[in-house]
Amino acid sequence: MKVLVPVKRVIDYNVKVRVKADQTGVDLANVKMAMNPFCEIAVEEAVRQKEKGAVTEVVAVSIGPAQAQETLRTALAMGADRAILIQTDQDLEPLAVAKVLAAVIAEEAPGAVIMGKQAIDGDNNATGQMLSALLDWPQAAFASEIVLSADSAKVTREIDGGLQTVDVALPAVITADLRLNEPRYASLPNIMKAKKKPLDVKELSALGVDTAPRLTVVKVAEPPKRSGGVKVESAADIVSNLKTNGVI
Amino acid sequence: MAVLVFADHDNASLKDSTHKTVTAALALSGDVDVLVAGKGAGDVAKAAAGIAGVRKVLHAESDALGQGLAEAIASLVTPLMAGYDALLTPATSLGKSFSPRVAAKLDVAQITEVVEVVDGSTFVRPIYAGNALETVKSSDAKKVITVRATNFKAAGEGGSAAIETIEAGPGPGKTTFVDQQIVKSARPELAAAKIVVSGGRAMGSAEEFQRVIEPLADKLGAAVGASRAAVDAGYAPNDYQVGQTGKVVAPELYVAIGISGAIQHLAGMKDSKVIVAINKDGDAPIFQVADLGLVADYKSAVPELMDALAAAGK
Ligand SMILES: Cc1cc2nc3c(=O)[nH]c(=O)nc-3n(C[C@H](O)[C@H](O)[C@H](O)COP(=O)(O)OP(=O)(O)OC[C@H]3O[C@@H](n4cnc5c(N)ncnc54)[C@H](O)[C@@H]3O)c2cc1C
Numbered sequence: 001m002k003v004l005v006p007v008k009r010v011i012d013y014n015v016k017v018r019v020k021a022d023q024t025g026v027d028l029a030n031v032k033m034a035m036n037p038f039c040e041i042a043v044e045e046a047v048r049q050k051e052k053g054a055v056t057e058v059v060a061v062s063i064g065p066a067q068a069q070e071t072l073r074t075a076l077a078m079g080a081d082r083a084i085l086i087q088t089d090q091d092l093e094p095l096a097v098a099k100v101l102a103a104v105i106a107e108e109a110p111g112a113v114i115m116g117k118q119a120i121d122g123d124n125n126a127t128g129q130m131l132s133a134l135l136d137w138p139q140a141a142f143a144s145e146i147v148l149s150a151d152s153a154k155v156t157r158e159i160d161g162g163l164q165t166v167d168v169a170l171p172a173v174i175t176a177d178l179r180l181n182e183p184r185y186a187s188l189p190n191i192m193k194a195k196k197k198p199l200d201v202k203e204l205s206a207l208g209v210d211t212a213p214r215l216t217v218v219k220v221a222e223p224p225k226r227s228g229g230v231k232v233e234s235a236a237d238i239v240s241n242l243k244t245n246g247v248i
Numbered sequence: 249m250a251v252l253v254f255a256d257h258d259n260a261s262l263k264d265s266t267h268k269t270v271t272a273a274l275a276l277s278g279d280v281d282v283l284v285a286g287k288g289a290g291d292v293a294k295a296a297a298g299i300a301g302v303r304k305v306l307h308a309e310s311d312a313l314g315q316g317l318a319e320a321i322a323s324l325v326t327p328l329m330a331g332y333d334a335l336l337t338p339a340t341s342l343g344k345s346f347s348p349r350v351a352a353k354l355d356v357a358q359i360t361e362v363v364e365v366v367d368g369s370t371f372v373r374p375i376y377a378g379n380a381l382e383t384v385k386s387s388d389a390k391k392v393i394t395v396r397a398t399n400f401k402a403a404g405e406g407g408s409a410a411i412e413t414i415e416a417g418p419g420p421g422k423t424t425f426v427d428q429q430i431v432k433s434a435r436p437e438l439a440a441a442k443i444v445v446s447g448g449r450a451m452g453s454a455e456e457f458q459r460v461i462e463p464l465a466d467k468l469g470a471a472v473g474a475s476r477a478a479v480d481a482g483y484a485p486n487d488y489q490v491g492q493t494g495k496v497v498a499p500e501l502y503v504a505i506g507i508s509g510a511i512q513h514l515a516g517m518k519d520s521k522v523i524v525a526i527n528k529d530g531d532a533p534i535f536q537v538a539d540l541g542l543v544a545d546y547k548s549a550v551p552e553l554m555d556a557l558a559a560a561g562k
Contacts (some may be wrong), residue, residue, distance in 0.1 A: 013512070017379040026380050038493075094348065095357055118493060123375055124360045125344050129318065130352035138423040139318055141345040144486065154426065158486045159316065160341045161258070162430040166317070169422035178476060178493060179486060214357035218370060218383040226518055228537040231530075235552035238524055238540050239560050247501050247522050248443075248468065248562065 038116025077186030287314020324417030450506025509534025
């Protein structure tokens, strides 16, 4: 079975994000970029499924600027077999991303899509669910365990209050939550090997997909600052303070 | 403009996040209906009918709806949207799993975790783990929104809306429910609790987490939360996770014990009214947001806190 893994290039999760003074967005100039952590988990899962013999080919796909090739090389170094970049400098909304992925899927015909539940830039948590709706495929969002068989997947999902297990007929879209696995670090030999793996670049415009934005960003502002930073001497101080202020 | 609110419930009782989402809906329109989709959820529908400001309650029943299968809910909601201009759903994991499906079917944007309604098409939402607040204006004819309930006041009681039973829709399609494990707890629910006590990696084991965090939570009548590190290590169940990719809480009091305060954790609790932090590292970032920070080993500080609470009559 072929598995498609969409990956996104985002600000590294360790970077302190700064809002631009003109409130048009966040400052991306000279900021360290990396693969979205949830996409890493998705790549890791697809590669592990291949190592287990449940998957035969792992195809990584990214929609983004030329630099997203680096993100795809990371996926290849982790063990993906080949990669596709749908190149665009446009910042696409989840609906548009889902439509582009649907177009890629029409060509690639994978048996399953495994992708991150959320990208840590827009925090939308929407693309996987939208993709499955557009394809009329079943979805299993927020997966913490995936057991693949030939024509179905048994997925344990993180839900409000606990865990739920569902069985989805394949093809399906599965989105990865934090506890699905711990992604590996690519070894140097694998990074070298990844440079030789196939990476196709296609222009977004060639796909003929409507990616017009539905939302206009009016402004991006800094959240109100908390006035924290007060230290006390003892546990008793905490309680007396909470009592005085009527918190307890 | 008419708005459909999706009720958050566990088939037995209606969750407060529904009342808060109704408040967000009333900022858009006076015509607010609530959909109760579940199994054996008659009491929930009655409770929803009692929310002040609600025009009508739609009530649909099936196994798949009761199990919270996204495909079943989306296939029920999508055709209903012919009669509505907006769908507002509390941003729970269930809400987040089905709402984008509805948006895609309607060919409109999904607007996630809205914290403020500016006007009928303009909304504020956090991005980058809450390090920025984005104001977006939608050009879509219908708005599909999940609401961060903690940012809205709960609508009151005293309503007497009619309850209309509707068909359950086409069902879950190619998804089959297998089973679920719900953590049972006598404690208040994390997302709605007035006080939350959270433990981090410092606990070192599930036994220690239970020995330290649970009695303190009991004493305060608090819900229990955890950092991702504590959940990953198996000290606490997954649905205890507070943060960017876990639950967002905004209680009157948040007590963080042995939690460093990574931005991903802060994203889930920095709107708490009062933050107490106990950490042995005086430079831990949690202290930057703490109103009451105690630099100490939790092993001595938590028993002292318990004693001080007891002395204060708690
Ligand atoms: C994509 C992504 C999403 C994430 N989402 C979340 C999320 O939703 N929620 C979340 O919490 N994290 C999340 N994280 C993880 C986050 O970055 C941190 O790794 C995590 O919050 C750390 O948990 P912690 O504070 O318990 O552990 P640590 O950072 O290891 O901190 C432990 C703290 O305990 C203190 N300590 C140790 N011993 C004692 C003692 N005896 N007494 C007192 N203090 C002591 C230490 O000084 C330290 O500050 C996410 C990360 C990524 C990449």
